[in-house]
Amino acid sequence: MKTTLKSTLVAAAIAATFGAQAGDITSPTTATYSEQASTAAGDITTADVIFELGAEYTENDLLTFSLSAGSVADSFDALPASIVANSGSTSITFGKLATLADSVIYRVTNVDNPDLLGTTGIVVDFAAGIDVDGDVIAAGTNIELCATATTAVGGITFDTDCMDVAAVEDQFTNVSVTTGFDGEIDVTNMRETFTGANTLEDTLVISHTTEDTTGWASYVDPGIVTLVLKGDFTDLTESQFTSGATTTDLNDDENELTLTYPSTLTTDTITFTSDGTGSGVSLIKQSFELDASQSYTCGAGCSGDADVASLGMGTDAGEWTLNGADINIPYMPYVDLELSNSERAIGQIIYVTNHGSQSGDIFVTATAEDGTVVLNNVQIDSIDGGEMRKIAPLIRDELLAEDFTDGKLSIDVTVNAADEDITVYAAYKHNTEADRGVIITDQYKKNND
Structure with a gap:
């Protein structure tokens, strides 16, 4: 008993000083399931559990195997009640101490180390697999198995490893x-x-x-x-x-x-x-x-x-x-567009000016607040070099042809001419008032960036 306690305290001290050592779950290896193919398949039994010890064990140390998900009532039932593993003259015996909802706990019941070769590197073959829930895999959840060894005194982890026994992967990658x-x-x-x-x-x-x-x-x-x-x-x-x-x-x-x-x-x-x-x-x-x-x-x-x-x-x-002019009027209100200019509450004012020498057609795209494209790249006029064109009435005619009479529009004016030669003036006016509401187009914003 004194020897066991002393060894346990030494193991605990080493673990506390240097951290947990790395054991190795060599079996089962990861089984990969396609996310697209994962259908409920009942319980699935893994390959036999094999764990290579990565540290020095002593009597009463605990070794726990746990599942991150997918455990069933009898997940660990097939694992033996006790098992002896050997390496050279050294042997170690584990006894099943308890089976919980998602884990099983083994206790070291004996370590025979006559030649002081130690337990590190001993391969423990439990000669049985673990049952996991296929429905969990079907739902796209990975299942991880962890082995964790803790000291009898202080419960300090000194040997551990984790690996996926079931990994769900998307079989398809994006174009x-x-x-x-x-x-x-x-x-x-x-x-x-x-x-x-x-x-x-x-x-x-x-x-x-x-x-x-x-x-x-x-x-x-x-x-x-x-x-x-x-x-x-x-x-x-x-x-x-x-x-x-x-x-x-x-x-x-x-x-x-x-x-x-x-x-x-x-x-x-x-x-x-x-x-x-x-x-x-x-x-x-x-x-x-x-x-x-x-x-x-x-x-x-x-x-x-x-x-x-x-x-x-x-x-x-x-x-x-x-490579030409494309100017956005971010806001233009329309009310009762079917009425004459004198009868409408709001009038629209839109001019296109060509300061260059190249002639070009004028196109308009109008988009409503909800994203509906009312006019889609409609040619409404053309403009010569050195000319100014009033296009608000032309836009009105096209909107009425699409049964648009009321609402707010964002209007893109595209001219087949050099961008630096084209300007667009936009405003609206309440007909009962003298003032105009001048609209700042994105052309103004671009020129002031």
Whole structure:
């Protein structure tokens, strides 16, 4: 007893001074389950528990195995009541002391160390596995097994290790945009082409990696990859977008381009080609987004239905900018727009001035407070160099054609002319008052940044 107590105190002192040593749970190894394939499977039994001691043990020390989640009533029942492990002339005996809700506790009942070789490195094979709840794995929760040795005196931890006996992994990774669209639309060419060396083309490069499921406990079989490129493709055609896709389809609303690929997709370049000068199709300043998904069917260790996994939603896919004038009027109120100017409570005043020599068409996009696009890149007029144009009545006509009569709008005015040559004056006036409410456009803000 004195020898045991002395050894325990020495072990406690070492643990307190140097911290817990590192044992090693060599079995079971981690079983990986696909998040998409994880269906309820009842209790799952792990491989036999094997623990390599990483410190010096003495009688009455405690060794506890615990689960972070997924324990069942009989999780540890298969582990033996006692076990003897040997290394050379040294042997150590563990006896099962208690089984709790999520753990089992063993006590060292004997250490035989005649040649003073110590217990460090002894491999204890419990010759049985642990039962865990498959429903917990199906819910996407990892299950961790920890081994913790504590001293008989003071309860100081001196040997420990943790590892996942069940790890749930997402089998699918998001599609990423390696290179986004970055074309600059050339207003000097009626916005029908881009600036730069290649005036007709702009490219989007995407990449995708697939998880290697070799050795996984469960997985699904990947199917078709679907990309949905979102933007304003008014008057464009799907044939203008070339890629390695199996199919390419532009929807009737001309705001979604859908491309499908085989499950082996790793990378692709989507190239847009303009019809060029004289096509009559103006390219639109805008930002693009990409939604991606992949279908799958059940593979090994899975009994669920076919489904679709998201590979990322709303991913930034680049933008098209203008080398011309694009000016935002952040606020313009309208009331009873169907009435004549003299009858309306509020009148609108919007002028465009061209200080340069280049003529250009004037386009308007109007967006309501709730995000509804009332006018979408509508050409309302053109302007010559050195000219000023009053466009408020023209905007009114277009709004009435869309049955818009009341509300507040944000208005983008785009002119196919050099940005530095175009100014926009915007104001509104209560017809019963003399004062005007002058609106500060983003052109003023940009010039004062």
